[in-house]
Amino acid sequence: DGGITQSPKYLFRKEGQNVTLSCEQNLNHDAMYWYRQDPGQGLRLIYYSQIVNDFQKGDIAEGYSVSREKKESFPLTVTSAQKNPTAFYLCASSTAAGTDTQYFGPGTRLTVL
């Protein structure tokens, strides 16, 4: 089956720890995205990548980092510099950035203890 997978589904982090969220796609899409969703708010773009080995900051990149070493994978690291990391994180991909339908993974809910 083609699609996007995210793991883990739930993640708990202690303050001061870095954690990495996984996102994998087998749709052969060039573009991948990370969003953050808080209760009652829309999605806010953290980082996006239009091609392997390249990525750009979104609207709320501070405290986050990404890599794009493979076309299929776009992991997101939430660092200790992110002051309020508790949120629902969504990964998406599309054939081309901006102009095509984005396909979303099931999300990872991160809670800071």
Add this chain to the structure above:
Amino acid sequence: KQEVTQIPAALSVPEGENLVLNCSFTDSAIYNLQWFRQDPGKGLTSLLLIQSSQREQTSGRLNASLDKSSGRSTLYIAASQPGDSATYLCAVGGADKLIFGTGTRLQVFP
């Protein structure tokens, strides 16, 4: 800076009603407009994509329209069903990314 607004924030209707969800945006220079559905605790599912050169798109009981000059899009749901209960988000497509509205939470009761 593009801003996307959705009204109403929440809507509760009886089964069978036809309903309209609204989306407005401030910058008419868009590539496309997309409507998504999100069930609680889940990812987003794409419903319809309207290219900037198009006026509307239809899929089953769903019809989305786009009026770039007025900065508006509507999602029309015909003969609503309890299974339509979800949050509906619109997103405006720019050169390389989407800008999302905050969504309309829809509840359809039997």
